[in-house]
Amino acid sequence: MSNENRTKFIFITGGVVSALGKGIAAASIGSLLQARGLRVTMLKFDPYINVDPGTMSPYQHGEVYVTDDGAETDLDLGHYERFLDVSMTRSNNATTGQVYNEVIARERRGDYLGKTVQVIPHITNEIKSRIYAAAKSLPRCQVLIVEVGGTVGDIESLPFIEAIRQFCLEEGQENTFNIHLTLVPYIKAAGEFKTKPTQHSVMRLREIGVQPNALLCRCEEPVNKELRDKIGLFCSVQSSHVISAPDLDSIYKIPQRFEENGLGEIITEHLKLNSKKPDLKSWKNLAEKIENLPHEIDIAICGKYVGLKDSYKSIIEAFVHAGVENDAKVNLKWIDMEEVEKKGLTNQFDAVDGMLICPGFGSRGTEGKILSAEYARVNNLPFLGICLGLQCATIEFARNVCNLTDANSVEFDESSPHPVIDLMETQIDISQMGGTMRLGAYNCKLEKGTKAYKAYGKSQIRERHRHRYEVNNNYLERLKKQGLTIAGLNPETGLVEVIEIKDHPWFVGVQFHPELKSRALRAHPLFREFVAAALRNKLKR
Numbered sequence: 001m002s003n004e005n006r007t008k009f010i011f012i013t014g015g016v017v018s019a020l021g022k023g024i025a026a027a028s029i030g031s032l033l034q035a036r037g038l039r040v041t042m043l044k045f046d047p048y049i050n051v052d053p054g055t056m057s058p059y060q061h062g063e064v065y066v067t068d069d070g071a072e073t074d075l076d077l078g079h080y081e082r083f084l085d086v087s088m089t090r091s092n093n094a095t096t097g098q099v100y101n102e103v104i105a106r107e108r109r110g111d112y113l114g115k116t117v118q119v120i121p122h123i124t125n126e127i128k129s130r131i132y133a134a135a136k137s138l139p140r141c142q143v144l145i146v147e148v149g150g151t152v153g154d155i156e157s158l159p160f161i162e163a164i165r166q167f168c169l170e171e172g173q174e175n176t177f178n179i180h181l182t183l184v185p186y187i188k189a190a191g192e193f194k195t196k197p198t199q200h201s202v203m204r205l206r207e208i209g210v211q212p213n214a215l216l217c218r219c220e221e222p223v224n225k226e227l228r229d230k231i232g233l234f235c236s237v238q239s240s241h242v243i244s245a246p247d248l249d250s251i252y253k254i255p256q257r258f259e260e261n262g263l264g265e266i267i268t269e270h271l272k273l274n275s276k277k278p279d280l281k282s283w284k285n286l287a288e289k290i291e292n293l294p295h296e297i298d299i300a301i302c303g304k305y306v307g308l309k310d311s312y313k314s315i316i317e318a319f320v321h322a323g324v325e326n327d328a329k330v331n332l333k334w335i336d337m338e339e340v341e342k343k344g345l346t347n348q349f350d351a352v353d354g355m356l357i358c359p360g361f362g363s364r365g366t367e368g369k370i371l372s373a374e375y376a377r378v379n380n381l382p383f384l385g386i387c388l389g390l391q392c393a394t395i396e397f398a399r400n401v402c403n404l405t406d407a408n409s410v411e412f413d414e415s416s417p418h419p420v421i422d423l424m425e426t427q428i429d430i431s432q433m434g435g436t437m438r439l440g441a442y443n444c445k446l447e448k449g450t451k452a453y454k455a456y457g458k459s460q461i462r463e464r465h466r467h468r469y470e471v472n473n474n475y476l477e478r479l480k481k482q483g484l485t486i487a488g489l490n491p492e493t494g495l496v497e498v499i500e501i502k503d504h505p506w507f508v509g510v511q512f513h514p515e516l517k518s519r520a521l522r523a524h525p526l527f528r529e530f531v532a533a534a535l536r537n538k539l540k541r
């Protein structure tokens with residue numbers, strides 16, 4: 001294959017500790033290459049044995065990110081989509097569970113013709129084939145960035161690193177580039193940065209046969225030249241390829257910072273990528289705007305996992321994007337719905353400019369969400385309800401406006417006399433938990449004249465779902481008669497996708513997850529209009 005048309009591969013591993021922002025670093029590198037006119041996509045390897053994160057507790061895993069094609073994936077895919085504005089697919093995330101599942105299924109079919117099935121070569125071959133499959137997910141892909149979850153030295157990640165070693169050997173040096181992201185801690189008592197953890201982490205990597213081409217040193221403050229030289233010497237990495245990656249106050253400043261440190265050039269030169277002069281104007285504008293937002297609003301975030309912000313990653317980011325487009329800094333005030341459920345409403349919402357009710361599963365905290373939705377409806381507080389948020393708003397409306405006493409979702413009360421949220425027939429016989437919800441992108445047709453239609457500026461939309469329960473269409477007429485607007489329906493199934501309240505400044509509930517399609521450089525229309533309504537509400541007060 002000519003050099004022009006082939007895909008080049010970048011691998012990103014992590015060292016020392018987790019939670020250094022490897023996913024964001026990987027995505028930022030992707031945007032540096034995109035800024036050079038290159039076609040880039042991403043792959044995340046997750047070394048856990050779960051087939052996907054869909055069945056994991058939010059406390060364990062954080063948000064489950066859903067792709068258009070209905071895969072339940074790691075939240076790093078959210079960073080990839082937000083930074084690159086490329087739609088991920090089920091090929092862009094692979095777990096140990098999936099890899100073993102595939103190899104074991106093949107063994108059972110007899111495909112290995114009596115051979116002993118082993119980690120090398122069978123598991124590593126399957127990992128390598130997933131790398132090629134991810135590159136194929138984007139037509140004419142020029143660069144695939146592969147991020148390996150966890151840290152080097154973990155038992156679980158060994159087969160992935162071994163597969164990378166083989167892959168780099170087979171594809172050749174000028175077609176592969178290894179980046180190791182590590183921590184350079186600052187020890188206060190000694191008043192110095194320490195490079196030893198980085199040395200040890202790179203040692204572990206080299207033991208397995210992978211020599212990094214560049215190091216990204218995460219640190220509180222920039223690491224100076226002398227230290228970078230030292231790290232380079234000990235780790236056998238060219239000192240100009242040792243990049244200081246200090247904490248920044250916004251993740252959206254990272255692409256520009258990496259560019260200033262020369263990372264884009266280092267990669268394109270090594271990989272001999274034919275690229276144009278980088279154009280990072282939009283990232284620069286975004287960073288500047290984030291710095292100087294003239295307005296400020298407070299939004300109440302009504303959720304269950306308020307101690308664990310990773311569960312609401314995409315929602316948090318969607319507010320940053322929507323804030324920028326409204327010239328407003330959006331402060332999120334986390335309100336624990338279990339508390340509200342137990343103790344009732346006091347003054348939680350008195351000073352906020354808008355309310356969002358989060359998605360969720362299980363009954364804990366739902367009565368708190370129902371009370372909160374009532375507050376927003378009665379007090380004309382701009383409101384956005386997502387998935388369970390729409391369901392709670394519907395229950396509230398049924399109980400308090402339509403006088404359907406004890407209306408509920410069958411998820412919380414199987415014998416409710418008014419199951420306004422019900423299980424669809426397609427879900428009734430399902431006993432297996434993993435991957436069986438309504439997942440992925442579905443069509444929705446918006447009613448002209450509604451707030452949602454105004455936000456999108458069109459009637460045909462497609463949004464992503466992850467839920468089992470739906471609005472019960474047997475109650476639609478009663479709900480509508482009392483002033484609930486059915487603003488969006490699935491044209492194929494007739495299922496309710498969007499509700500609104502007629503006599504309210506801005507009250508929108510959606511059965512889908514708009515937060516999954518908000519992008520750094522392109523806010524989601526519903527979040528944008530919700531923030532605009534909250535800002536109007538504030539300026540009016």
Ligand code: GLN
Binds near residue numbers: 358361388
């Ligand atoms: N628990 C609800 C359902 O399954 C809502 C899910 C969600 O908010 N994502 O339908």
